[in-house]
Amino acid sequence: MATTTAAVTLSSDLLSGSLSVTGTTTLMKAGTTADGLNQMRMGRNEIPTGTSFDLLDATAAGIDKANKVYISNESTDTSYYVIIIIDAKVIGRLYGGDWMFLPWNMDDATHDLELTSYVGTNTIEWVKFHENETLTTQGD
Amino acid sequence: MAITASITLTSGANDLVTDALALATSSSLSKAGATTALSNTTGLARKTTTTTDQFILLNADNFTADKAHKLYIKNTSTVADQFFTIHIDDEKLGLMYAGDWALIPWAATNGVKAAFTVTFAATWATADTAVFDGVTIALGSTATTAAMAILVAAARYPNFTATVNGSVVTFTAKDSNDLSLIEEGAASDDYVITTNGNGTGTVARVAGTPVASANDIKITPGQAVNTIEYMLFYE
Secondary structure, X not given: OOOOEEEEEEEEOOOOOOEEEEEXXXXXXXXXXXXXXXXXXXXXXXXXXXXXXXXXXXXXXXXXXXXXXXXXXOOOOOXXXXXXXXXXXEEEXXXXXXXXEEEXXXXXXXXXXXXXXXXXXXXXXXXXXXXOOOOOOOOO | XXXXXXEEEEEOOOOOOOOOEEEEEXXXXXXXXXXXXXXXXXXXXXXXXXXXXXXXXXXXXXXXXXXXXXXXXXXXXXXXXXXXXXXXXXXXXXXXXXXXXXEEEEOOOOXXXXXXXXXXXXXXXXXXEEEEXXXXXXXXXXXXXXXXXXXXXXXXXOOEEEEEEOOEEEEEEOOOOOOOOOOOEOOOOOOEEEOOOOOEEEEEEOOOOOEOOOOOEEEEEOOOOOEEEEEXXXX
16 A cells, blocks of 8 residues: 655644644545555646646546645745635635645546746745546647 | 744655655744744634534634635544545535645635615604614614614624714624625615604615625535544734
8 A cells, every 4th residue: 555644743832832733644545544645746846927827737537536735835035925726716825935735626627726926936846646647648 | 933834745665656755844834925923823623513514614704815824624533434525615625534634825815795884864762763683772862863873883783793973874794705785775674763753764785796705714524523623823
């Protein structure tokens, strides 16, 4: 079984008492403990401003699966940010230094994960853990 | 103050891929475009559902839009096929199975709340009434039009807030998802006045069409009983 572990730690002195939250999960295929997500894509991109780009294309094979996406904004200028969009719905902003880890359900073929860069060219690193991806047949 | 969020993604050699995978990132959760830490949190909360009905976990109206908010959310179930679906408004974001966690940036785009005014005029008298949102206001012995407006604005309404300026009271919905439009005019079925004399209360909607919040975080449990832990860091 492919075993990938995602662990998070959140700690802060924001409260008068200490705040420390941890979470660890093994990335499994939907609804099972017997089989882990067994496919992965990863990359690093420079995202210029002015255009909304598809970072990851949705595929019907990904509907109602347990796919996960990690994105880190590697920009060192904290005023730089990218807006994360799924199927035209704004999810939120990732500023320079921020990262996110979220489930991604490809609800339909238009459920692409998109990015728009602001202030300047943002550099992002990303990993998608998934199942059921079939490569597109050669078109030319 | 500082908030640190760290993630590690690991997989052994010949596991997911031939070589070992080890990614580690640590971030200080800061305010939008700044290096100062996000200053607010909901605290860690826990909610156990009892039905599969969708519900709003976080209402965008309660937070400032377009900041660097981050939501931590976890499915605490230990039964593999138990899941819930997380939505941003009606957009399905993804399925979270037992043990899954996520850290999600959140735009919290606000809606436009419905609002209307009631202009009190002519002569209001003792025992005249105005009824709205389940609240009845009866004018006491200080029988003036301005006094009626003050009483109406001072009341606490379940779904609206009210402010007064002279003899005009402005009502604003507490939730932009409340899109019920109030009937306008001097004889509104929604804002009901009863006077013994010639007192009037004329309803007029505030210009601008109300728009429901399109960025609420909603949860749809995959089964009736689901326990969710979550914590929002916001500014």
